[in-house]
Amino acid sequence: MTTFHDILGTDRHTPADELKRRYKLLSSRLHPDKGGSKAMMQLLVQAYDKICQGKGHEEAVRTITVKGASSERYQAKCRQLEREVEALQRINDDLTLQLQRDKRQQKSTEELERVAAACEEDLKLLRRENNRLTKQLDEARRKLSESTRTVARFEPERKSDRKADAGTRAPLSQISPVVLNQLKSLGRINLRRSALMAMPLIVVAGLITAGKAPWLSLMAMFDEPPPPPEVKMTILNYNPDDAMPTTPAQEIMPIQAESAVRPLAPRIRLVNLVGHWDLQQYENLPQPYIRVRSEKGSYIVKGCGGHFQYYHNSHLRAGRLAANLIFERHDRHFQVYNIPYGNGSFAANWADSQSLLINNEYFPNQGFVEAYQQLLQRCR
Structure with missing residues (x-):
């Protein structure tokens, strides 16, 4: 179906200036004096009027035929134009689909190129790492081969030294019995001398490990006990009443201190x-x-007297408290703090804000004004 909008190439959102420009452009081409036809000019004028009236979505060919375009030639030409428009529309749809496919293919090609570039970079990094590890392996093999050759060069020398020592030593069967007896006697003498020299050291070590008491008892054996000191008493003043027998002990009345009763x-x-x-x-x-x-x-509490109080939940992680929180007491699993000044110490702080931050805890102020008014009435 061909509409009036299709004739002028517009839609319902096209502004009036653009519509007028398109009409002038097509009329200059379709006017009979410019090589056009009268029927096409009539169709253009009618399409412009219909679009101006807001009826651009109506079918154009059928409307013209009903209004009296009775000539078979004009009808055939209109049908031909309609077929051409439909063919052009199909071509336009095919080209749109092809363009979308080309865009998707181009996007996938770009993605593949990007992935290939990333893989190429990774491959370069792996090659550099492989070269570095290969150099380290060659260096380790070279050091191992050098150490092996060094051990192999010194091994024959060690064997020859052991053989030479074995050749210089004389077997015990070739030593005379007199020399053997002298060697044995020297060994026994050295053993006795070592035992005598080690005995004092063993005694001192035993005394050290026993503690301080053995040393004191040993020193007391050599020291004479000092004589007891003489005690001299001098009477400066004498009172005869002091010599009188004392009266029976008077009963001492216990002083009972008034027990301080703490308020609850x-x-x-x-x-x-x-x-x-x-x-x-x-x-x-x-x-x-x-x-x-x-x-x-945690809680914020306000009674009839005193300050606002902060009941800190002890199960929470302890943190750095603000300077205006003054500790008062423990109450179950709470730590009670007074708020004598600063943030949260006045009713105006709570009434003028939606919530307050006390010790990293947010306390909303919903219903504070009503509750505070009720408290003032009850406290009178």
């Missing part, structure tokens, strides 16, 4: 709700407080 430390309730402030009451005291829980299990 408030104990918070543990919940699974994360990131939301709410009003609670301590487990062991009838006092209200507000608190919020982080994802890591």
Whole structure:
């Protein structure tokens, strides 16, 4: 089907300036005075009007035939033109497909060339590495052969030395019995002399290993005991009352110190709700407080009096604390810190932000204003 857009080569998105330019170009070529035909000029004028009216998608040939183009010659020419347009459209589709195939083939060719270049580089690296290893192997073989030749050259010399020593030694059967007895007596004398010289060393070693007590007892045997010192007593003042018999012991009344009773430390309730402030009451005291829980299990708590408090979960990995966190006490698996100043110490810090970062933990501020208002009402 040939539409009016097909005649002018436009579509519904073509601007008006482009449409007018195409119409002038085709009219200058299809006008009867320029060698064209009246039917083609009428078809062009009608296509331009239809496109301006927004009806460019309608079938052009059928519309012209209905309006009175009754001549068989014009109808045959229109059918021929329609066939030519369809043939050109098929050729255009075939060329588009061929272009897509060529692009895919070119892309695959480029990919293969890139892979081949990478393989070539790897092959060069392997060749260089192979040459280096071959040189190392040749050097090791050369050193091994040199060491083998050196050992082989010195081996005959060693054998000849052993034979010469064996030739110079005299067998024991050729020594006279008198000389043998003298040699044996010299050996026994040397043995006794060595034993006598080693005896003091053995005694000293035994005393050293026994410790300090044997040395002290040995030294005490040679030292005389010193005489006991004389004790002289001088009375500076005498009170007759001191000589009077003492009265029975008076009963000593025990002094009982008043035991300091420590106030109970408030104990918070543990919940699974994360990131939301709410009003609670301590487990062991009838006092209200507000608190919020982080994802890591720590809490920020505010009671009627005092500062905001940070309940640090002890199961977490210990890190460097901020300077405004002051330790107060231990509570179950928490380490309780006061926040007297700095970030998180004022209600305005929590009310003016969506969340605060305390000791690398994010505490959202959802519902803080409502919970703080309820706490103030309960604390009055």
